[in-house]
Amino acid sequence: MSTDPDDALTWEGDDGTSPKEPALPAGWNAVGKGSDRVVEEGRESDAAASEDPTEADEAPAALGTGMLLTLGVVGGVYLLYTVGWVVGGLRLKPLANLIVADSMYVPWFVLAVAAPALWFLATWVLTRGRAAWIRVLVLLLGVVLLVPWPFVTVGVIGS
Structure with a gap:
């Protein structure tokens, strides 16, 4: 050494x-x-x-944790909105029968119930390949636009 x-x-x-x-x-x-x-x-x-x-044709990148959480929360809100449209729409059915026929009420009721799912699907497909913040912005816009007003104003009990 x-x-x-x-x-x-x-x-x-x-x-x-x-x-x-x-x-x-x-x-x-x-x-x-x-x-x-x-x-x-x-x-x-x-x-x-x-x-x-x-x-060159690699698979798209996986979603991050924050984006998955955001999609889960907004998806849950949309599911609650679907339930709200069903409950609120059924509460308005007796009033709607006085004004319009069932042939006019049922298609709009079905479309209102399906609107949150359709918005989520359309956002997912149309914002593919865009920045994540654009997808989140469009989903949050749907949260504001698709509020089930019959349920909010009348509720389950009604008046």
């Missing part, structure tokens, strides 16, 4: 090794400054990966 004080400042084998090229596991994307130099593990380089047409 040597007692040279410079031995403490060196490590075994730190002379000629060059650092590895930065790499990420498959499925991860590098973002920000210098992200163009990062490659996925198992790939030779970004240029070779861009030439392969089969890897």
Whole structure:
């Protein structure tokens, strides 16, 4: 064992090794400054990966936790709205029978009950590929527009 004080400042084998090229596991994307130099593990380089047409069609990214929670909460609100439209619409049926025939009441009742589900489905399909905040904004717009007013004003008991 040597007692040279410079031995403490060196490590075994730190002379000629060059650092590895930065790499990420498959499925991860590098973002920000210098992200163009990062490659996925198992790939030779970004240029070779861009030439392969089969890897260009990758699956869309999975939804984040916040987006899943938002979709669950808004989906629950829409489910409650559907129940509200059923209860409120059935409470208004005797009043509607005095004004309009069943042939006019039933289609609008069915459409009102289905409106929250249709809004959720249309938002999901039409905002595919857009930013997440746009999807959330359209879903929250539906929460405001689809309030079951017959249930809110008359309620279950009625007057």
